[in-house]
Amino acid sequence: MSFTLFIKPNKRDYCMNRTINDQELLIMTPSTLWRLLLQEGVFLDVTTGTSLRSLLTGQLGLAPDYVERHVDAVFLDGHPIDDIDRTSVPDGGRIAIAGALPGAAGIAMRRNSPVAALRGGITGTNDTDKPAEERGRIQMRIFGLVLHTVAHKLLQRGVIVEAARIASFLREDEKATVLSHGHTEDRDAVLTRLVTQGTEAIECRVMIADGNGTLNPADS
8 A cells, every 4th residue: 555645755855954045035925825835845944853743733833632633644754653742853854744634545644543554564653762852954744624724824934945936936926925024025036036046945934815915814
């Protein structure tokens, strides 16, 4: 059995070890297109060495009850994780979370699934020794209904993305306003700069407004 959407390693690792460009972008937009950044994978600077649960609730701000009831699947470096309290976040870790997954394969991948034996030998193991806590960088991917619920929160928090990917999304979002260091920037000039920067790591915050122009509050 395979569930390639999650188990296949993500090859987008341009930003994992790159120093962040001092350019910081704030994008204000009515478009929800930007949520797909989280599905493709973004990078976050976090405290590593903490538990996966602590990452989700303490650092990323998801409500503990929401994690228990709706984050059905958690993957670390392609391995499904059952115990998010006894599994630590490593520097450079690739983490994916999702809600209920479809089909028999999806059911097997859920946390503490009654048919977890169907996974074979891919289940992640618990830590025997707790690593030291320190600043590090991880990759985060989010899928399904969880993506729609928590995207606003994480995008407002700020994510690290290669410049060319930001340019690709910005090109598709004609209603977006771009600010840098508090000043509104010319859209075409920003696009040109981002394309030139290519795989440079850029810190980007996205504020998604509703149809009335009101910024959506961070979801929990």
